[in-house]
Amino acid sequence: MNKEHKPQGGRQGLSSIFSRLFGVLAVIFLVVGLMACSKNDPDVGAEPMDLTKVGVDLQGGIITGTTTAMEYSLNSTDGVDGDWEAASDGSTVVAFGDDGRVYIRETTNPANVRLVISLGSDNMDLVYLSDVSVDIAEGIIKGTTTEMEYSLNSTDGTDGDWLLASDVNTAVTFAVGRVYVRAASDHTHKRPVAIIAAPAAAPNLVADDISNIIVGLAAVHEYRVDGGDWIAGPNGPDLTGDKSVEVRIKATAVTLASEAQTLTFTTDPVDIVVFEHHFDGAETLEELGYALSSTKAVISDNMSVSGTKSLAFLETSGTRNIGRYFNSENTAEKYENVTVELWVKLDLQAAQSANTLIGLYDGTTSVARVSNFSTTIRYYAGATITEFNPVTSVIWDEWFKLRIEMVGATFNVYRDGVLLGSGLATDGGRTEVNRLYFSTSSANTHSYFDDIKVTYKPQ
Known part of the structure; x- marks a missing residue:
């Protein structure tokens, strides 16, 4: 036997055995300790839940800003005692008492607790927010x-x-x-x-720089001229001359005003007068340049405007039509962007209906026509007689000023300065006219006309 070799034993051997035993026991105690941890103990190193966003709506009976990871108490005195209930996601419906405290806490970390509100006259006056x-x-x-x-x-x-x-x-x-x-x-x-929410997109209206109007302007819009105050539609401003106009959809109770559309208007060219007549009773219709198609169109003996006699259609049977070419020497000569203005009076007869037409024509073909038909004033969309929007009633027994204004292949109609319709399509998309035309076929109306003026805008 090797004298230098000694068997392992004694104190050194026991020390090794105890060291291993203590290591095993430490592992066992650690596992048991972890298993014994309460489920309500917070995770090691976890951030506590933010409870500061929780509030109350006392009138609505809810705790606001809650989640399912919270619980609340309505009768705890210190955030520990009392009854605790699971909260709901978003908000939690409860029945608040007149007195007491409302606590909120993190379900898995009860130490993270917050007093939300103290109720009762000794604590606060209730402020109801639900009606705001x-x-x-x-x-x-x-x-x-x-x-x-x-x-x-x-x-x-x-x-x-x-x-x-x-x-x-x-x-x-x-x-x-x-x-x-x-x-x-x-x-x-x-x-x-x-x-x-963010404002809606700007409207898409049209600047009619010839007629100086905003086509499509309605009650939902508002506008301002050259950076001035905002003014509600639908009646537009005077847009003659050089002007910059912003238009937007008005704000409502729950939406902001839309983005603004900018429209530009420029100084108008001078209108050129094609012809103008103020009947004075001293000239016949033929002398005034009208081509009569019926003897029923005569100078009235008893109607006048500012002392001048008027062109009249009387209540008799037969055709009552009259027209005038703009250039009697060259009837084929046509004009674009023509406007006719005249005074009209409808003398109500027995049946309380009218059928008096005033229009601009291309020879014998209609282009832009307005008719006081039955009980409303209307316009022709092609061959279809159509109501204005809103529907506009006929004016009886008083003079009113009518204006038909062509803009390219569309026309606008005004009565006493009020826009009745804009951007109306001409018959067949025509843009040129050479004749003014009157017609009445109802035996229930006397029709009178005076102060007729026809102009056009040069291009």
């Missing part, structure tokens, strides 16, 4: 009190700038984003009132 709303068009937050604050740039009801609200309504300038209100005495008692 917005009216963007009026520029007000409605239903506010001086016990509230509001924000137009908060993203979560906590950040952003906050201002004290006014009593009843609070005047503001709305912008894209969220509108929040909260109790001034308790910033956790808050409510999102509205989410304001």
Whole structure:
């Protein structure tokens, strides 16, 4: 036997055995300890849940900003005792009492607890936020009190700038984003009132630079001229001369005004008069250049405007038509962008109906026609007699000024300066005319005309 070799044993051997035994026991104790951990213990190193965004709507009976990872108590006195219930996702419906406290806590980390609000006269006056709303068009937050604050740039009801609200309504300038209100005495008692969307696209209207009108302008629009104040449609401004006009869709209670469309108007060319007649009773119709197709068209003996006699259609049977070529020496000569203005009077007869037509023609072919037909004034869309929108009633027994204004292959109609229809298509898309035409076929109306003026705009 090798004298230098000694068997392992004694104290050194026992030390090795105990060392291994202690290692095994440590592992066992660690596993048992982990298994014994409460399910409510927070994860090691986990961030506590943010409870600051939880609020209440007392009038609505809800705790706002909750998740299913939270629980609440309505009768806890210290955030530990009392009864606790699981919260719902988004908001939690509850029955608030007159007194007490509302606590919220993280379900898996009960130590992360927060007092949301204390109820009762000894703690606070209730501030009801559920009736607050917005009216963007009026520029007000409605239903506010001086016990509230509001924000137009908060993203979560906590950040952003906050201002004290006014009593009843609070005047503001709305912008894209969220509108929040909260109790001034308790910033956790808050409510999102509205989410304001970006403005809609600008409208697509047409600047008629010849007629100096905005085609398509309606009650939903508003406009401003050269950077002035916004004015509601549908009646447009005086757009003669050089002007820049912005048009947009008006704001509503829940939407911002749309983006603005810019329209440009320029100084008009001088109108050239084709002919103009003011009947004075001293000349016959033929002398005035009218080509009579019936003897029923005569100078009235008893109707006048500013002392001048009028062209009249009397109540008799037979054809009552009359027309005049613009250039009697060259009847084929035609003009574009023609406007006719004249005074008209319809003398009501027994059956209370009318059928008096006034139009611009290309020879014998109609181009732009208006008819006082039955009980309403209408226009012709091709061969179809069509109501204006809105429907416009006939004016009886008084003079009114009628204007038919051609713009390329469309025409506009005014009565006493009020636009009845714009952008109306001419018959067959025609753009040129050479004749003014009158017609009446009803035996129930005397029709009178005076102060007739025809002009055109040179290109």
